[in-house]
């Protein structure tokens with residue numbers, strides 16, 4: 001039996017390099033060896049994006065971009081979260097096992113309250129509970145996500161444990177997953193924080209960016225006059241550029257610029273030019289494929305409907321078991 005994998009991406013904008021290296025690259029590798037459920041987290045997007053006029057386009061866009069990055073809808077179940085009402089029911093049971101105090105302490109909740117103090121809704125507070133339901137509904141063992149999701153995963157394990165203890169063992173404790181090493185955090189180009197869909201768009205490289213746009217963003221990345229003596233300490237924002245380079249450039253290029261830095265002879269303009277060209281080489285084929293897939297709406301609708309059917313089967317089994325264990329079977 002293949003082990004089960006679940007992950008989701010919110011349809012709150014175009015996907016970017018952080019999504020690719022934090023999540024999608026792992027999805028693509030995992031589809032060969034695991035039983036994978038990947039979904040567009042449309043309910044989650046309602047917690048921060050209540051205006052749904054562009055939701056449908058965003059859902060299809062996220063789907064097209066994932067397929068362009070290498071996901072095969074024949075191999076994995078690709079669906080929209082809202083196609084599985086079982087998730088909402090499981091969320092309800094888990095909400096009784098989640099405490100207000102721990103939810104208020106969640107880093108992402110505190111960040112979102114700070115960013116948008118006028119819309120601190122209950123859905124935002126219970127965001128990690130809904131996420132736990134997404135994962136537990138398929139009784140997943142692994143969840144490929146970026147580093148920013150580590151705390152949510154820990155909470156999902158706590159809710160699973162509490163359910164298993166209160167009722168009967170049903171849920172495995174899901175682990176965050178990255179092939180090979182630690183979870184990834186792709187830094188933004190302005191030297192602060194991570195690339196992200198909605199914040200500082202000029203510091204984020206999107207998979208739909210044109211070649212010109214990619215060059216422009218990379219050339220604008222923060223640098224300084226360069227080290228004045230050999231083997232200086234590298235500032236954060238320069239480390240970030242090297243980290244980005246390691247993702248898309250060959251080893252020789254990275255080595256050359258590292259040596260230049262250590263020899264205090266580095267020219268950041270040259271580094272950024274090389275990085276920009278490697279980014280273009282990396283992103284352009286994905287962008288072009290995504291555009292072609294996005295144009296075929298009938299195909300995308302078929303993918304969503306087949307995916308929902310596959311995912312539904314597994315969700316139904318879990319929710320029936322859950323009801324039985326909670327003691328809600330009356331006839």
Ligand code: ADP
Pocket residue numbers: 008009010011012017018019020021022023144145146147148149184185186187194195196197198
């Ligand atoms: P965003 O934060 O851009 O809105 P999502 O919250 O929908 O993106 O995240 C989808 C997936 O992409 C998650 O697994 C998340 O951990 C990962 N991810 C998002 N941004 C980054 C980043 N800068 N570095 C690494 N992984 C990221």
Ligand code: TRP
Pocket residue numbers: 006007008009010041044130131134135143144145149152
């Ligand atoms: N919270 C995740 C994010 O912001 C998206 C998400 C929702 C998710 N449900 C999930 C990720 C279940 C993994 C598993 O990136």
